[in-house]
Amino acid sequence: MKNVKFLVIGVVFGIILSKSEVVSWYRIYEMFKFQSFHMFGIIGSAVLISMVFMQLFKSGRIKNFKGENIITKEKKKGLIRTVVGGTIFGLGWALAGACPGPMFVLVGHGITAILIVILGAILGAFAYGSLSKKLPH
């Protein structure tokens, strides 16, 4: 039951992504064509405000619900992992017009074909996990 709050936060996140049209294939196309400020504004303002929160976490002015300091997990380092992995992700993001969050929102919109995209994404994660020891990072 203690996890129900994450369901509620998910509902809010799903509504935000829907209402701001982030889940629209067209908004992603427009972004990569630099024909609209919309997506840059959303990601940019989310990053800037999160930066303030991150500073407040770091200085201990915002603590978690247990009263402990909030520590942000460090991302795995590696030039190949990040640039090559990121580029592969970007190819898919632009073609599907959706990254993982919006894919699930579109399930809620009743778009049946997105289930095939999600299946592909799970297969992709499976392929990466299975090959991870052999891939350069």
Next chain:
Amino acid sequence: MDFITQPWAWYVAGPMIAIVLLLLNYFGRGFGVSTNLETFCTIGGAGKVSDYFKKDWKAQTWSLLFVVGIIVGGYISSHYLMTAEPMVLNPETVSELAALGFANAGQSYVPSEIFSTENIFSLKGFAILIGAGFLVGFGSRYAGGCTSGHAITGLSSLQLPSLLAVTGFFIGGLIMTWFLIPIIF
């Protein structure tokens, strides 16, 4: 009520996404969606194939519920919080897409040229859907995160790997949008 049913501007959505990050962190978790793709593999028995997936998926229950919530949020907004108005897209985008064979850009959230249910049953349509998903899944796990984990969490905490990953996201996205989409469609 008008405010709810109208599309939300970037300066409403961006700060609200930051609040989602704040709430998740307050409750002791990080903001990220693509880890769930691995959790689905683990639940499906991928641990038999590779040790990579030998994890305790129950520790990810919170994140699975977050995903269920995202689906419910999509359902609620599409059923109760939206108008039938078409999207306001850049007219240039609309005419470019029309030239590529995408009719009626912005009439719905996703183009029927990719997402109509009939496409699932055509070879090309199916290949595009599953291939796009595969790239997202493979790439996000290789890079160690997607838009939420790298672009929002990683950039805002000033992590160099995330800057590199987001640079990659744009390299890939620009190649697809400018060069490959005109060839594929």
